[in-house]
Amino acid sequence: MVKRSLLSELRRRLARSPAVALVGPRQCGKTTLAQTLGGAYYDLEQESERLRLDLEWAARTTGRARIILDEAQAWPEVFARVRGAIDQDRKRHGRFLLLGSVAPALAAHASESLTGRLSTIELTPLRWSELARTRRASHWLRGGFPDGGILAPQAFPEWQHDYLALVVQRDLPAWGLPAKPQVTGRLLRLLAAVHGQLWNASRIGQSLGLSYHTVNSYLDFLVGAFLIRRLPPFEANLGKRLVRSPKLYWRDSGLLHALLNVPDEHTLLNQPWVGASWEGYVIEQVIGELAAHGKRVEPYFFRTSDGHEIDLVLDFGKERWAIEVKLSASPTTADMDRLDRTADMIGATRRYLVSQTPRSVGTDVRASCNLSGLMERLA
Incomplete structure (x- = not known):
């Protein structure tokens, strides 16, 4: 166990x-x-x-x-x-x-x-830091549900499809969601397609033939069932126009990949949205790691209308961290400099550029690191 x-x-x-x-x-x-x-x-x-x-x-x-x-x-x-x-x-x-x-x-x-x-x-599904090193490599693909493939690889992605079918057909209606299961299933697939994007309820509603008010109410159920994370924008008085809409992420990457018909890592890396998948995965690992150790934090993202962006802003009250996620094995100094400039805009006391680099470099307060290096710094 x-x-x-x-x-x-x-x-x-x-x-x-x-x-x-x-x-x-x-x-x-x-x-x-x-x-x-x-x-x-x-x-x-x-x-x-x-x-x-x-x-x-x-x-x-x-x-x-x-x-x-x-x-x-x-x-x-x-x-x-x-x-x-x-x-x-x-x-x-x-x-x-x-x-x-x-x-x-x-x-x-x-x-x-x-x-x-x-x-x-x-309690979240199993997180990267809770797994043996031999199982960590497949965690992003299969997600963290104990029975969903991370402990028994052959279960993925069939287990995820069965899990979502049960949630759609039995759980959500029992919990009060008024949508028919067919509509909920379509909504889940649409939410998978916009993973990591700004939330636009009107656009989703048009696809389903529903009002944006109805779509937002349905989304509340999915957030409450721990399927979707609605990441709010960080607001600051900067004299710039800021994005006000939240971003949406599937909380478990295995459920996301099953919905998008991704059976293996080779297929995953060939998808145009793979960067958004990696971004959401890292965000969930960070937030879950802090919560597991009793650290209270408010998570946000930050984006201005002229293109300055930070994927994850962690507000601890006394200090503020800026985390940028990049799907690359060779991040550049320009990537770190760009993060520094944007982090300065919100007064971030720590800033981390997280990628798949084999070697983490930097200090406890400023680093270009992989997921392992980030977890060490969160501790």
Whole structure:
């Protein structure tokens, strides 16, 4: 079993809060991670498990074992029960671990019942830094879902197609998405085609015969299901016109490549959009790495109307980092100089040019590096 780097942060949260919500996409490893901590496990999507929890509630809440509630948003009534149990003994921490694959639904129920009692943390699919070196080379192509090919290569891309079909036909409708599965499937393919581009809801809506308001509401569901990242623009008072639309990225590169019919690395490298795929992949690894170590950060991109751009801006409050992603094995000094000029515009305290160069050069605050070198600097 792959050791998840989020484990230490999860334990820290449990030691400081009565309840913790562990959220993330289906099949990313939430249940496996939760069960390594031990406790009484209940899958609340199953009616029989809800009945079992109901019958065992009094004994469980007076006992010492942690209570693990999987897909907690599927049974909203449980949140009031959790609140009551917490309020009877506010000094006990780590009593409840709630798992969820729909961020908005879980957040809505939690805000009604568990405000001030719940800490939320996100688990991603397996990240580059969590894998053995022998498996890292195929991570960009296959993505990070444990069963999706990164641990069993023959599963890719069939597993991804089956995963998305299940999400489209069962999960999203159950979570409240009003679109027919055929429409949702077309939307997913269109979003794959615009991966890494500025979001234009009107253009997507025209392709689907829908209003841009409707398309935006559908996108909210996909963001909440951890399929899509909507990266907002960084706004600064520079006396320049700035791009105001967000950029869209598929959060798992394996799902993206399956949708775009890319079965192997040779095919991937021959696609016109391969640079956007690499860009989105690096962005997800960076954000996930920081979150796994409990570092709070606001991610953005930066672009002016006259062509100055930074792929990822990380705002930590006290400092700001600029990260530019380039699909090349031989970045030039001109690439680094261009990043420096744009990073100066937003007052970035650190700047990193990330490529597939075999050798990383630079310091902790300014470097031209590969993904390994970037991960070392993030640590």
